[in-house]
Amino acid sequence: MSSVRTDDNTTFINELSRLVGHSHLLTDPAKTARYRKGFRSGQGDALAVVFPGTLLELWRVLSACVAADKIILMQAANTGLTEGSTPNGNDYDRDIVIISTLRLDKLHLLDKGEQVLAFPGTTLYSLEKALKPLGREPHSVIGSSCIGASVIGGICNNSGGSLVQRGPAYTEMSLFARIDENGKLTLVNHLGIDLGVTPEQILSKLDDDRVKDEDVQHDGRHAHDHDYITRVRDINADTPARYNADPDRLFESSGCAGKLAVFAVRLDTFPAEKKQQVFYIGTNQPEVLTEIRRHILAEFTHLPVAGEYMHRDIYDIAERYGKDTFLMIDKLGTDKMPFFFTMKGRTDAMLEKVSLFKPHFTDRFMQKLGNVFPAHLPERMKTWRDKYEHHLLLKMAGDGIAEAQSWLT
Incomplete structure (x- = not known):
């Protein structure tokens, strides 16, 4: 689909170009690849990727797509967290247009x-x-x-x-x-x-x-x-x-x-809570976590900010395959991450065209590079991992910190 340009589509593409400008419209499959493929999963063809620069341009692009009976996929960061912003396969009954909202960031x-x-x-x-x-x-x-x-x-x-x-x-x-x-x-x-x-x-x-x-x-x-x-x-x-x-x-x-x-x-x-603290809880009995959950929700005056369960297997996966991301955030800060993930997407799209590179090359390279650095997790966490199969990360804030500390100990 992404490489087919009928006369009808040519007229439609020209209209999109008129609305947003030639530099804010992509139709070359090689250039649209990173927008057609999800960060985690999901991939398919698309007729075009459009980048409106104002809300009014977005409205006009939508109007053109509806008039031309195109499928519309709205896409922002394309994190792939829900796989909803990219095509999934090529069995659609109409052409797909991806509308990227990255320029509409006010x-x-x-x-x-x-x-x-x-x-x-x-x-x-x-x-x-x-x-x-x-x-x-x-x-x-x-x-x-x-x-x-x-x-x-x-x-x-x-x-x-x-x-x-x-x-x-x-x-x-x-x-x-x-x-x-x-x-x-x-x-x-x-x-x-x-x-x-x-x-x-x-x-x-x-x-x-x-x-x-x-x-x-x-x-x-x-x-x-x-x-x-x-x-x-x-x-x-x-x-x-x-x-x-x-x-x-x-x-x-x-x-x-x-x-x-x-x-x-x-x-x-x-x-914003000025003081926050994460409690790391381990157990070999899942029912213990159920008891903790029920007691905190029913009896605590201050609810946790967040709670995250992690099995030992997930710990191992995160330790091995998340080390490079951890180091980037720790050394460079979170404000650089969107830029790096954007560059990663562009690099992946380019390398896909070269048979020399295996799929997910950048991920594998960064993971191997991360292994060059010393262990990034405290020894105490590793001991906890060996001792307990089930882990709960409980984030408390304000007066809830003392409340959790008192009950858990």
């Missing part, structure tokens, strides 16, 4: 930083950086932020699996495009911000940074999963506190999983 802080307005390409890392001077942090401060994961990608997939205090990423305030029952592309503004009436008015006001304090409304809609703590503490409920495609967490953009084109989301931010 964010607006609202109400002195208590809320944020994030664009399609806004990353978790850039949001963390913007909020840090204000003593606040976003809903998700997770590992994927190191590789450039987008804020809106998290909303669309209800991300945040290890977060105990805040639960899944969720909002009831967003700006999105949908195809209605008549096959017409429509723009829906549920941001709670007065932006105008027509798509051109709405999107231009955001593109031009013309949002004023008086435009922002507070009408009771939620910008995070406000009742998650109540659900997660109900340890005797018949249903889990959270699960994939929970209908109670599906609201327009939240959990839409690519079925909508999301232009912006409005989210709450949270006071």
Whole structure:
């Protein structure tokens, strides 16, 4: 599909080029490869990869794709965490167009930083950086932020699996495009911000940074999963506190999983805890971890920030194959990681064309390079690994640290 250019597609491609500029449109399969292949899995053909530079350009590109009856895949960082932003195979019934939102990376802080307005390409890392001077942090401060994961990608997939205090990423305030029952592309503004009436008015006001304090409304809609703590503490409920495609967490953009084109989301931010501590718990009896979970959720005054279970086998895998990433973060800092993962994607795409290099060459090379360095994990952790089969990393903050310390010891 990616190498076929019919007369109809030529007209369509020319229209995309007119909308975003020739330099922001890719059709050569060699150049689109890194956008058509997921970071972890998923790969397929695509007619084009488009990089709109404004929300208005995004709207016009979407309109052109709908008019030409193309399949649309919205893509931000292409972390591959959910495999939803790349083609998966080549058995689709229509041409695929990938719309990359990397250039749409603006964010607006609202109400002195208590809320944020994030664009399609806004990353978790850039949001963390913007909020840090204000003593606040976003809903998700997770590992994927190191590789450039987008804020809106998290909303669309209800991300945040290890977060105990805040639960899944969720909002009831967003700006999105949908195809209605008549096959017409429509723009829906549920941001709670007065932006105008027509798509051109709405999107231009955001593109031009013309949002004023008086435009922002507070009408009771939620910008995070406000009742998650109540659900997660109900340890005797018949249903889990959270699960994939929970209908109670599906609201327009939240959990839409690519079925909508999301232009912006409005989210709450949270006071950053000045003091945090991770407790590393080991056991050979899984029921012990069940007891710990139930007691903490039911009895603790302060819930953990996050909890992460790890089996001994996963420990071994992470120690061996994650060492290079650990060293990069430790020595260079998280702010360099999105750049390195971008370069890795480009390098992988180039090396795939050379038969001399085996698949995943860069991964294997970096892992071997990491082995040159001394052991990166403390000896105490290795002793813990040998002694216990099951591991729990429990992250506490503020007064919860003393509470956990007292109960665990």
